[in-house]
Amino acid sequence: MLSVQNINVYYGKIHAVKDVSFEVNDGEIVTLIGANGAGKSTVLKTISGLLHSTTGSITFENKELLRVAPHKIVPMGLAHVPEGRRIFQAMTVEENLEMGAYVAKPSSVAAHLENVYERFPRLKERKRQIAGTLSGGEQQMLAMGRGLMSDPKLLMLDEPSMGLAPILVEQIFDIIKELRDHGTTILLVEQNARMALKIADRGYVLETGKIVLSGTGTELLNSPEVKKAYLGG
Amino acid sequence: MSFLSHLINGISLGSIYAIIALGYTMVYGIAKMLNFAHGDVIMVGAYVCFFALNSFGLPPVVGVLLAMLICTALGILIERLAYKPLRAAPSLAVLITAIGVSYFLQNGALLLWGSNSKVFPSIFNNAALHLFDGQLTIGVTTLITIAACVVIMIGLTLFTGNTKMGKAMRACSEDKDAAILMGINVNRTISVTFAIGSALAAIAGVLLCSAYPLLQPTTGSMPGIKAFTAAVFGGIGSIPGAFLGGILLGIIEIFAKAYLSTELSDAIVFLVLILVLLIKPTGLLGKKTVVKV
Numbered sequence: 001m002l003s004v005q006n007i008n009v010y011y012g013k014i015h016a017v018k019d020v021s022f023e024v025n026d027g028e029i030v031t032l033i034g035a036n037g038a039g040k041s042t043v044l045k046t047i048s049g050l051l052h053s054t055t056g057s058i059t060f061e062n063k064e065l066l067r068v069a070p071h072k073i074v075p076m077g078l079a080h081v082p083e084g085r086r087i088f089q090a091m092t093v094e095e096n097l098e099m100g101a102y103v104a105k106p107s108s109v110a111a112h113l114e115n116v117y118e119r120f121p122r123l124k125e126r127k128r129q130i131a132g133t134l135s136g137g138e139q140q141m142l143a144m145g146r147g148l149m150s151d152p153k154l155l156m157l158d159e160p161s162m163g164l165a166p167i168l169v170e171q172i173f174d175i176i177k178e179l180r181d182h183g184t185t186i187l188l189v190e191q192n193a194r195m196a197l198k199i200a201d202r203g204y205v206l207e208t209g210k211i212v213l214s215g216t217g218t219e220l221l222n223s224p225e226v227k228k229a230y231l232g233g
Numbered sequence: 234m235s236f237l238s239h240l241i242n243g244i245s246l247g248s249i250y251a252i253i254a255l256g257y258t259m260v261y262g263i264a265k266m267l268n269f270a271h272g273d274v275i276m277v278g279a280y281v282c283f284f285a286l287n288s289f290g291l292p293p294v295v296g297v298l299l300a301m302l303i304c305t306a307l308g309i310l311i312e313r314l315a316y317k318p319l320r321a322a323p324s325l326a327v328l329i330t331a332i333g334v335s336y337f338l339q340n341g342a343l344l345l346w347g348s349n350s351k352v353f354p355s356i357f358n359n360a361a362l363h364l365f366d367g368q369l370t371i372g373v374t375t376l377i378t379i380a381a382c383v384v385i386m387i388g389l390t391l392f393t394g395n396t397k398m399g400k401a402m403r404a405c406s407e408d409k410d411a412a413i414l415m416g417i418n419v420n421r422t423i424s425v426t427f428a429i430g431s432a433l434a435a436i437a438g439v440l441l442c443s444a445y446p447l448l449q450p451t452t453g454s455m456p457g458i459k460a461f462t463a464a465v466f467g468g469i470g471s472i473p474g475a476f477l478g479g480i481l482l483g484i485i486e487i488f489a490k491a492y493l494s495t496e497l498s499d500a501i502v503f504l505v506l507i508l509v510l511l512i513k514p515t516g517l518l519g520k521k522t523v524v525k526v
Binding site: 069072074075089091095098103146150 | 397400401403404407408410411413414416417418419
């Protein structure tokens with residue numbers, strides 16, 4: 001479904017992503033794990049067109065994404081829930097969700113909204129509330145709900161567990177599994193490697209911009225290198 | 234009764250400032266830049282209307298519409314040619330460019346239309362409302378100016394609150410990258426903002442010259458600076474703030490002229506701005522910048 005081949009991304013002189021290649025197949029949860037600053041978010045931003053790779057290619061359903069205007073990537077069926085949620089703080093919950101459906105057919109918005117409210121009943125209760133006043137967990141749900149509003153084939157989630165209480169983290173990961181079971185392909189970036197690998201079909205380990213390991217979720221969970229570096233022994 | 238009369242004149246002048254300030258504040262909100270050429274777009278709008286009426290004998294409504302149309306195109310063109318290439322440049326470079334565009338428009342007008350002041354025709358008939366046995370006289374121009382401002386304010390509030398494009402503008406002004414991730418075409422949204430701001434500038438130009446009928450290439454610059462002041466006064470980036478700031482500034486200016494000193498009225502206006510900013514640096518209705526984690 002998504003194929004990333006030999007991308008290189010620079011922040012000024014800093015070589016943030018070095019020759020990264022990986023694949024996401026239809027119906028999978030694929031996770032990119034790695035320490036802070038390993039380049040995980042940079043990879044996602046490059047896929048959604050916020051950053052540019054000087055080399056290689058990124059294809060989504062056999063269409064090249066590099067050099068496509070970034071706002072034209074969402075309509076292709078790819079949604080990106082950014083790190084730090086980046087919800088529109090001054091807008092209401094429902095307006096945030098409407099923005100998520102900006103590229104959707106107007107006739108389908110009501111149905112998408114209903115789906116999201118069904119999955120996140122809390123958002124429905126708070127639909128008229130200003131998004132900036134939501135709790136951290138609710139804001140994460142809103143960010144994910146907003147991402148789902150375009151009815152994406154591939155949902156990219158950047159650090160959905162960041163700053164959340166353990167019980168909420170469990171809840172978010174359950175929802176990610178549910179989404180996959182309903183046919184949405186997931187590309188998950190996480191610092192919480194244990195949780196991510198538990199639900200992932202496959203994973204890649206990024207270290208200072210390079211992919212150093214890959215395998216199924218279970219393989220990586222049991223790999224001595226991963227255990228030592230990311231799972232606390 | 235003269236107090237009431239000054240108040241109404243103040244609201245009327247303030248309405249013009251408010252309409253101009255809306256353009257400043259919307260552009261600032263979305264493009265995070267101060268478009269110092271905005272005042273000169275007002276002047277262009279007034280000239281277009283002047284020639285439509287005087288040289289082509291068109292009806293005033295057509296003159297106003299033509300001014301709006303040409304200013305809209307001008308606004309989009311300025312953004313496209315002067316500001317868009319600088320989207321990633323430091324804000325100081327954009328500011329200097331905006332000042333450059335301002336001088337370009339003023340000197341272009343000087344070249345095209347000469348330095349002699351034109352006397353702007355009265356668009357609205359000079360009828361006036363006489364109230365309280367003729368003790369209070371309110372000109373029709375005054376009333377129309379206030380009404381136009383109220384209609385524009387309500388229209389913009391509905392637009393940004395209820396339409397897809399209006400909401401996209403709010404989304405862009407809050408977080409451009411997040412807006413892109415929604416599939417919003419940020420460049421187009423910025424264009425639309427410039428278009429709306431410039432169309433409003435055209436209306437402001439016609440209203441300004443209807444109230445103060447001397448038209449010359451520098452006509453827009455002082456009202457432009459005052460409207461910018463009004464936008465900062467009300468809280469730059471805030472639409473209700475521009476409205477409130479504009480109206481208050483107009484009232485303060487007229488009261489200062491009437492009761493204190495005509496010569497010092499501008500100084501008083503800016504003194505009030507400085508005091509407000511000392512007490513509340515974000516302006517009356519401005520929001521604190523949200524620090525992103």
